[in-house]
Structure formats: structure tokens, C-alpha cells
Amino acid sequence: MANIVQFENVGLRYDTGAETLSDISFTLRSGAFYFLTGASGAGKTSLLRLLYLAQRPSRGVIRLFGEDAVLLPRDRMPGFRRRIGVVFQDFRLVPHLSTWDNIALPLRVAGMPEADLRQPVEEMLAWVGLTERAEARPATLSGGEQQRVAIARAVIARPEMLVADEPTGNVDPDMAERLLHLFESLNKLGTTVVVATHDLHLLNRIPTAQMMRLDHGRLLDPTGSLQYPPSPRAEP
Numbered sequence: 001m002a003n004i005v006q007f008e009n010v011g012l013r014y015d016t017g018a019e020t021l022s023d024i025s026f027t028l029r030s031g032a033f034y035f036l037t038g039a040s041g042a043g044k045t046s047l048l049r050l051l052y053l054a055q056r057p058s059r060g061v062i063r064l065f066g067e068d069a070v071l072l073p074r075d076r077m078p079g080f081r082r083r084i085g086v087v088f089q090d091f092r093l094v095p096h097l098s099t100w101d102n103i104a105l106p107l108r109v110a111g112m113p114e115a116d117l118r119q120p121v122e123e124m125l126a127w128v129g130l131t132e133r134a135e136a137r138p139a140t141l142s143g144g145e146q147q148r149v150a151i152a153r154a155v156i157a158r159p160e161m162l163v164a165d166e167p168t169g170n171v172d173p174d175m176a177e178r179l180l181h182l183f184e185s186l187n188k189l190g191t192t193v194v195v196a197t198h199d200l201h202l203l204n205r206i207p208t209a210q211m212m213r214l215d216h217g218r219l220l221d222p223t224g225s226l227q228y229p230p231s232p233r234a235e236p
Helices: 044-051 074-081 099-109 118-127 143-155 173-188
Strands: 003-013 019-029 033-037 059-064 084-087 161-165 192-196 210-215 218-220
Touching (some): 003 044, 019 044, 019 192, 033 044, 044 161, 044 192, 084 143, 099 118, 099 143, 143 161, 143 173, 161 173, 173 192
Parallel strands (some): 033 192, 033 210, 084 161
Antiparallel strands (some): 003 019, 210 218
């Protein structure tokens, strides 16, 4: 499998504060499944934001789909982002669109003819158990239902990479298992999957998944040690 993502000594700092992420280096293989773990505040969401190009790093190199994502021209960003499915913690559904239309949105953006939308959208509605809520607006959905709409929207276009931030945090255990199976099925079709979670019960559900663990903004190896030694820091 080829590399789909490469981070080299990446650091991220918001404003003038301390670094949120420091000396992050790793490689993601095309078609692999990864769990990103770590305590609250460890930097999981910040790392995912770098992966789906919502944030540029303060330093270091990020290569995505074989190209330097840090230097990517602004006019090419939309095309790159369409290759990545994202499940946000806060869902980010379009409030005036129905469940059906929120799920169909990526296909419409990609230019799929209206006549071809019905089958994939209705299949996805059935998979996430929302067929009866197809015409509902986000404001009338429960948190768990909104989460399922967000997941369906993220995966319907079969992205090359799926990035999910706590995707099972608002659903019951049975639905969490079902959604994880959806991610696994998508992965078997060739999509690279990165799931950030603090739910340790999920980590053994995908036997082939690889673990990435963050601690206070640094990547750890499986033994719990720093995977890469920190760079020298200047004293304040």
C-alpha cells in the first residue's frame, strides 16, 4: 500500500500560546484503518483538523495524496477536500435542508445527476436507520440522529480518506457497533479511515486497526513512550 499521508516534525500553535501539537511525525497507508486515542485535551481534534485541511501547521511538512498540503494553492483546496470525508463532533448539518438533502449534499457537489441520487441516498438512510426521518430538519432530530446523518453524509461519496472525530459519542452501543461496521466496510473498499475516540471498548472491534496515541500534544509509540524525541526548545 502506498502512503496517503505523511507528517514530518509537525507543530501547531494557536495564536501566541504554547504548542498544541509538537514534533508530530507519522505515515498513514492507503487503505488502512487507524484509531487515534488520547485523553481529553491531548490534541486529537487539532490533529484531525490538520488532516482534513481545516488548519495549516505552524511548522513541519504535511504531504497528502502525494503533494505538499502546506504549500497547496488556495484554489486547489476544494478539490482536495472533496477527497476527504469528515465527521465533525458538532455535526455541522445544513439547518434548512432535510435529512435526505443533507446526506445527498456531497453527491450534488460532485456533480451527480439528480436522477442518480435516489438509490445511494435511500440505501444510506436505511443503513443508519433514518428512513422514517428522511424529510426531518436537523433541529427536529435528536443528537444521536444528527450524528447518524453526519456520518451518512461523510461516507456516501466513498472518499479516499475518512476522518471521524468521536463518531459514536452520541449513539447507543448497538448503533455504535453498526456505525463502526459501516466504517469497516468502507475501509474494505479501499478508503483510509481515521477514527478519533476515547471509547476504549471500540479499539478491539477492528482487529486490523492500528493505534495512534496522543499525550499532551505528542505522539506516543505502543509502549507509551514518545515516538519521536522532542526538538530542542528555546527557554522563554
